[in-house]
Amino acid sequence: MTLSKPYLLFLGDAKDELAAKTAHGIADWRADWCVGQLSLPGCKAHTNLPEMTPVEAAKAGAKTMVIGCVNAGGVLPEIWIEPIVTALNAGLDVATGLHIRLSSIPQVKDAAAKNNCKLHDLRFPELSLPTGSGSKRLGKRLLTVGTDCSVGKKYSALALQKEFTQRNISADFCATGQTGILIAERGIAIDAIVSDFISGAAEHLSPANKDNHWDIIEGQGSLLHPSYAGVCLGLLHGSQPDVFVICHEPTRATMRGVLTPIPSIKEIIDLTMRLGRITNPNIQCGGLAINTMMLSENHAKNLIEELAEEHKLPATDPVRFGAAQIIDHICQELKLA
Amino acid sequence: MTLSKPYLLFLGDAKDELAAKTAHGIADWRADWCVGQLSLPGCKAHTNLPEMTPVEAAKAGAKTMVIGCVNAGGVLPEIWIEPIVTALNAGLDVATGLHIRLSSIPQVKDAAAKNNCKLHDLRFPELSLPTGSGSKRLGKRLLTVGTDCSVGKKYSALALQKEFTQRNISADFCATGQTGILIAERGIAIDAIVSDFISGAAEHLSPANKDNHWDIIEGQGSLLHPSYAGVCLGLLHGSQPDVFVICHEPTRATMRGVLTPIPSIKEIIDLTMRLGRITNPNIQCGGLAINTMMLSENHAKNLIEELAEEHKLPATDPVRFGAAQIIDHICQELKLA
Numbered sequence: 001m002t003l004s005k006p007y008l009l010f011l012g013d014a015k016d017e018l019a020a021k022t023a024h025g026i027a028d029w030r031a032d033w034c035v036g037q038l039s040l041p042g043c044k045a046h047t048n049l050p051e052m053t054p055v056e057a058a059k060a061g062a063k064t065m066v067i068g069c070v071n072a073g074g075v076l077p078e079i080w081i082e083p084i085v086t087a088l089n090a091g092l093d094v095a096t097g098l099h100i101r102l103s104s105i106p107q108v109k110d111a112a113a114k115n116n117c118k119l120h121d122l123r124f125p126e127l128s129l130p131t132g133s134g135s136k137r138l139g140k141r142l143l144t145v146g147t148d149c150s151v152g153k154k155y156s157a158l159a160l161q162k163e164f165t166q167r168n169i170s171a172d173f174c175a176t177g178q179t180g181i182l183i184a185e186r187g188i189a190i191d192a193i194v195s196d197f198i199s200g201a202a203e204h205l206s207p208a209n210k211d212n213h214w215d216i217i218e219g220q221g222s223l224l225h226p227s228y229a230g231v232c233l234g235l236l237h238g239s240q241p242d243v244f245v246i247c248h249e250p251t252r253a254t255m256r257g258v259l260t261p262i263p264s265i266k267e268i269i270d271l272t273m274r275l276g277r278i279t280n281p282n283i284q285c286g287g288l289a290i291n292t293m294m295l296s297e298n299h300a301k302n303l304i305e306e307l308a309e310e311h312k313l314p315a316t317d318p319v320r321f322g323a324a325q326i327i328d329h330i331c332q333e334l335k336l337a
Numbered sequence: 338m339t340l341s342k343p344y345l346l347f348l349g350d351a352k353d354e355l356a357a358k359t360a361h362g363i364a365d366w367r368a369d370w371c372v373g374q375l376s377l378p379g380c381k382a383h384t385n386l387p388e389m390t391p392v393e394a395a396k397a398g399a400k401t402m403v404i405g406c407v408n409a410g411g412v413l414p415e416i417w418i419e420p421i422v423t424a425l426n427a428g429l430d431v432a433t434g435l436h437i438r439l440s441s442i443p444q445v446k447d448a449a450a451k452n453n454c455k456l457h458d459l460r461f462p463e464l465s466l467p468t469g470s471g472s473k474r475l476g477k478r479l480l481t482v483g484t485d486c487s488v489g490k491k492y493s494a495l496a497l498q499k500e501f502t503q504r505n506i507s508a509d510f511c512a513t514g515q516t517g518i519l520i521a522e523r524g525i526a527i528d529a530i531v532s533d534f535i536s537g538a539a540e541h542l543s544p545a546n547k548d549n550h551w552d553i554i555e556g557q558g559s560l561l562h563p564s565y566a567g568v569c570l571g572l573l574h575g576s577q578p579d580v581f582v583i584c585h586e587p588t589r590a591t592m593r594g595v596l597t598p599i600p601s602i603k604e605i606i607d608l609t610m611r612l613g614r615i616t617n618p619n620i621q622c623g624g625l626a627i628n629t630m631m632l633s634e635n636h637a638k639n640l641i642e643e644l645a646e647e648h649k650l651p652a653t654d655p656v657r658f659g660a661a662q663i664i665d666h667i668c669q670e671l672k673l674a
Contacts, residue, residue, distance in 0.1 A: 072468045099531065131409045134563025134595040191533035194436065198532050198567040224615050226471025230535040230571025237563045258471040260615055278561050278597060
């Protein structure tokens with residue numbers, strides 16, 4: 001993937017911060033690559049980047065406008081078309097992770113051609129994949145697994161990969177969604193794969209490697225999310241993780257975008273073990289990554305301690321408090337690294 | 338879908354009878370629509386239709402050659418190209434359920450154009466689908482669920498639908514794979530859907546209906562098949578079945594195409610209940626459909642009796658011995674129809 005940097009992050013009319021998770025992911029993990037943000041009236045999200053028009057961003061050096069907001073179904077709302085055309089007219093390339101191709105919108109296609117700008121559709125893998133084999137591969141794998149969508153599976157995976165690397169343990173971050181791909185500059189948008197090939201794509205994403213190498217795989221969805229569980233299960237089977245880390249957002253009552261209650265951590269651990277065992281009989285839970293963004297520091301620390309005690313597992317907010325406990329557990333108790 | 342009938346069924350070089358399951362499905366359930374079969378040297382499958390060349394089939398009235406063999410990954414082997422071109426030169430349309438488009442093969446595209454014949458790609462739904470909502474819909478739904486791929490989920494669904502209809506209970510068969518679509522002349526190839534939309538496609542397939550109407554949904558794969566479990570789970574969530582029927586082939590040791598052992602019936606019932614409850618809290622197991630094709634009648638009857646006793650559920654081979662026990666159970670014990 002070859003996007004020209006730096007980026008202007010488009011927040012659109014994101015209805016909340018989570019809806020701008022692609023923008024946040026890039027701003028949080030690749031701040032050096034960003035010059036500003038562009039939001040539409042009514043936008044409820046914001047990064048800590050300055051607000052800029054496409055023309056201002058181009059003057060500040062921006063080369064690509066990245067669509068930083070997501071929505072269920074990956075469609076492109078009418079009101080995004082004009083700012084995209086404006087960005088192209090300012091000489092910026094445009095990149096999205098939608099389920100439609102930018103070039104399928106005539107105004108966008110024409111503006112790109114007129115300005116000699118590139119359109120990047122990150123969610124359309126050009127790979128030809130086999131179906132999953134279920135055969136065990138060499139190398140170690142860690143998968144982040146959620147009680148819901150948008151609970152911190154990518155941030156946790158990035159934090160865990162960072163902690164492994166700081167200990168001189170060889171570890172790669174394997175991106176499975178548009179934001180992760182923008183951060184890692186490679187990966188497969190697993191939810192855009194034809195469903196017959198989900199586990200095959202996951203096998204391709206973390207190929208056989210040295211026995212002491214770790215692939216840290218970004219999880220997707222939740223095994224009990226009524227919209228996305230299929231993606232989650234195929235990713236689990238193809239990833240054949242030695243270790244999974246549960247990601248949980250403790251203030252949510254219902255799962256993202258639906259009315260279904262959030263499942264318990266215990267239920268997700270149990271289902272992940274039972275379903276994951278099919279491709280890795282030695283699958284183990286490595287700990288809990290609790291997303292405490294909505295809680296005070298005190299409240300967060302108390303809750304983490306309670307959950308660790310309740311589940312007899314290391315718990316932390318890997319973004320807020322670091323991922324050391326979980327990596328310690330993997331190295332010392334599980335003796336895997 | 339508008340295929341011209343009758344059909345010549347192409348068996349290719351199918352390595353066993355299961356590899357020709359599309360041909361068998363059409364020959365078994367829509368015999369009136371078929372004039373003959375065409376097999377290549379080394380083919381291990383056969384229907385009870387006469388062997389014909391495309392020219393002979395065209396003389397016998399055939400209008401379409403249907404590719405009746407399947408393979409993991411849905412690719413088109415080189416050696417199928419020549420017979421497909423021959424069929425087009427004989428004036429037949431060609432229909433497939435592969436993951437590639439027939440028109441992507443230059444020789445095939447040219448022959449179709451030259452002979453003014455149609456190419457049908459059944460696995461490419463043109464629908465624009467939403468992601469699954471998880472909301473409960475009116476109407477009753479039955480899903481066939483397998484311990485493996487290719488164990489009789491489609492045949493069982495067809496047999497159950499027939500039994501419902503004979504009792505004047507309103508019931509439709511909802512096809513989810515290429516063979517089912519060829520039999521029902523409608524449906525969605527769920528394994529060809531972009532994975533973000535699996536459960537959304539399943540919701541679309543069995544829309545809200547009268548409370549006493551049954552949709553009998555063809556299951557796919559298995560929750561524990563390392564290649565296809567994601568498809569299976571998305572279909573379960575989107576179908577939100579009131580009743581599921583377990584389909585099992587008792588002579589198989591490993592799952593189709595992989596080295597993974599066949600899971601137990603008990604394990605699949607338990608996982609289906611736990612995962613299915615998310616979109617239908619009242620999900621129940623309606624019985625066991627045992628595929629006894631490989632067993633003598635005596636052996637089959639004894640085994641069915643043992644399994645019924647072991648699981649405290651009605652059991653039958655719905656194709657060989659009829660589906661009455663399962664429908665009786667749904668009507669009388671479960672009081673759902």
